[in-house]
Amino acid sequence: MKNKLLDIPPIPAVLFAIISVQSGAAIAKSLFPVIGAAATASLRIGISAILLLAVYRPNLFQITPKQWKIVIPYGLSLGAMNLIFYLAIERIPIGLAVTLEFIGPLLVAVFGSKRFIDYLWVLLAAAGIVLIAPWTNNGIDLLGVLFALLAGALWAAYIVLGGKISKIMKSGEAVATGMLFASLLIVPFGIIGNGLNSLTPTFFYLGLALALLSSAIPFTLEMKALGQLPARTFSILMSLEPAAASICAFLFLQEHLTFNEVLAVLFVVIASVGSTLTSKS
Helix, strand or coil, X not given: CHHHHHCCCHHHHHHHHHHHHHHHHHHHHHHHHHHHHHHHHHHHXXXXXXXXXXXXXXXXXXXXXXXXXXXXXXXXXXXXXXXXXXXXXXXXXXXXXXXXXXXXXXXHHHHHCCCHHHHHHHHXXXXXXXXXXXXXXXXXXXXXXHHHHHHHHHHHHHHHHHHHHCCCCCHHHHHHHHHHHHHHHHHHHHHHCCHHHHCCHHHHHHHHHHHHHHHHHHHHHHHHHHCCCCHHHHHHHCCHHHHHHHHHHHHHHCCCCCHHHHHHHHHHHHHHHXXXXXXXX
């Protein structure tokens, strides 16, 4: 499986990772009412770490000090990002959470740009974010909003650190090692919260599917893409996340898109395609 994943070109790899993550979000949603957000994150990260370590078998004793200095914070930011995002969607709609979270990658795109046309694509993606967010809704949980923004900051760190580690370490080994540290950070929250006490074989299998769709597969694909694409291009491609979240909500939860949301989808798709076509190789 790992060879087939790593053979996918970088742009399709990012797109497939997005679809995989949003499909996994539907599974996570079904686990929240029973075991909670922290236990769901623990299950996802813990199983992902086991799978990735078994597949890629990184030799931890051969990792250099230079690699450790990046792969450890990479893994910690990856784990914290997932836990905090789950805490956010416990409190606010997933479309709003994904939209607010995307501010992190958008800022990476802004600071990484050097040409005027790059700013145009970022502004178009930003317009889509504004349209897709339900800013006029009352009763939005402010703590949920803060969690989503913090997850966005961690997402930005994940992009920057992922780009660095991908240049000095093999993609699969970097993801597996990073996921090990993510699990060391996150799994204790699931244990302390007693959410894992409610785990049944059915929920374990759902957690396995969640680990594959939301972590093992997309993080491997993203790591490959980060090693071949500029952080700016990767970030704007990830602007498809809010659109993918809305589409998955329609497919899995029968939530219909409003006119503004459809318009937002068009904006982010155009921005993503435009950034890809005009990016320097």
